[in-house]
Amino acid sequence: MKKIGLFVFVFFYCYYIFATEKRNKPNVILIFMDDLGYGDLTSYGALGYKMPNLDILAKEGMRFTDLLAGQAVSSASRAALMTGCYPNRIGFYGALSPFTEYGLHSDEETIAELLKYENYATAIVGKWHLGHQEEFLPHNHGFDTFFGLPYSNDMWTVGYDGKPIKPAAGRKSVPPLPLLESKRGSHQIDTTMIVANLEDQAKLTTLYTEQAVKFIKSNTNNPFFLYFAHSMPHVPLGVSNKFKGQSEQGLYGDVMMEVDWSVGEIMKTLKAQNIDDNTLVIFLSDNGPWINFGNHAGNTGGLREAKGCNFEGGIRVPCIVRWPHKIEAGSISNKLSSSIDILPTICEIVGAPLPKQKIDGVDISSILFGKDETPRTEFYYYYKKNDLEAVRKGSWKLVFPHKHRSYEDVLPKNDGFRGAYKVGEVTELCLYDLRRDPGERYNVAAMYPEIIKELQEIAEKAREDLGDNLTKRQGKNRRAHGELTRE
Secondary structure (H helix, E strand, O other): OHHHHHHHHHHHHHHHHHHHHHHHOOEEEEEEEOOOOOOOOHHHOOOOOOOHHHHHHHHHOEEEEEEEOOOOOHHHHHHHHHHOOOHHHHOOOOOOOOOOOOOOOOOOOOHHHHHHOOOOEEEEEEEOOOOOOHHHOHHHOOOOEEEEEOOOOOOOOEOOOOOEOOOOOOOOOOOOOEEEEEEEOOOOEOOOEEEEEOOOOOOHHHHHHHHHHHHHHOOOOOOEEEEEEOOOOOOOOOOOOOOOOOOOOHHHHHHHHHHHHHHHHHHHHHHHOOOHHHEEEEEEEOOOOOHHHHHHOOOOOOOOOOOOOOOHHHHEEEEEEEOOOOOOOOEEEOOOEEHHHHHHHHHHHHOOOOOOOOOOOOOOHHHHOOOOOOOOOEEEEEEEOOEEEEEEEOOEEEEOOEEEEEOOOOOOOOOOOOOOOEEEEEOOOEEEEOOOOOOOOOOOHHHOHHHHHHHHHHHHHHHHHHEEHHHOEEOOOOOOHHHOOOO
């Protein structure tokens, strides 16, 4: 009898310890914007609209001033965020289309998959854009639930100007924009369902927010990871009636105010469920703004060029991280960081394993916790596809000769119409001191030959590892999974 009693005591004691440890694991909410520029938050200088909830997030957390996206365009940037890799390491380039037949390879481990080892509930609400065929969808990459779009909100039957899109050459029709939902059952995935084929995006932010709040409320007693990937402010813009016409900045400002409302709903839910203090919230963007859409586009904050470019306007993004009593309120980090650092940082914080394959991100939790350390000094993913266009160390940035999309000296269009690009060209080695010249206006290469030599050595390391089509060099360790067609 005593043995039975001892067994029962040990069982319940172990269960209590397990439950306590499980409950003490921090929740993680990752809010990822689409085409939000460095200057689009009021805490980063935006004008013409109010963002009280994101202002509070910045006041209560840490604001990053030098965080770089994985690439200056959607799918590649999302692949970098989810895997902690430079996108060309895993074969991801540009933005996938509804006709693309590849996606994120099953060998790559996402944040969600790694947190499943720690018994996290996982969900994605919003835009996926890492492959829309069944085998590439979120439930095959560690997410228990998915509610959102398989790709960008402009990949539908209606153009930015409201007129029908003509099918591409060789295609009979443009596919509809499906709002999808899938849930993981106890043994298998329920069939992915099309909730609706969108004809109006005015309610999209509200629908996303309602689903995110629902997920949080259903997981208050166990740790969870919510990846909330907004479709806005990517064009075409859509806003609900509650914010339509509310800003001084027109439709774009209205959209930004609704995004701020959405963040407020998330934070209000955390407080109401008494889990606010145990939740890490990370807010950032996938790349810079698409500025040739004029008044339907965002703000680079004075940085050079924009989306799709490896100048700072395309790749430097706003980022706010909040965790009460862990991260100093109102703090600012000016240290070089990247979205590829998010995965190893989350893994370190929650005690999850790192991916089995090589990653490029570094743990920056020491920055979050106020230690005087510099985890990252180099960033050499200024690639476009597999062309190495620039490298970075500290505040120094070396730009190599290349051609690029350019918005300079080209007038944008307004009200949903896209303006033209021009082809820009860098014809010589350009060295910029981003501490003094964040707008990359003054080439100081002639003044600092020793800095150029040091940065060229970093470039050689990048080419040896990942390759460089501009110099016809193929890297040794590149995992070109993403280029594989469906098996």
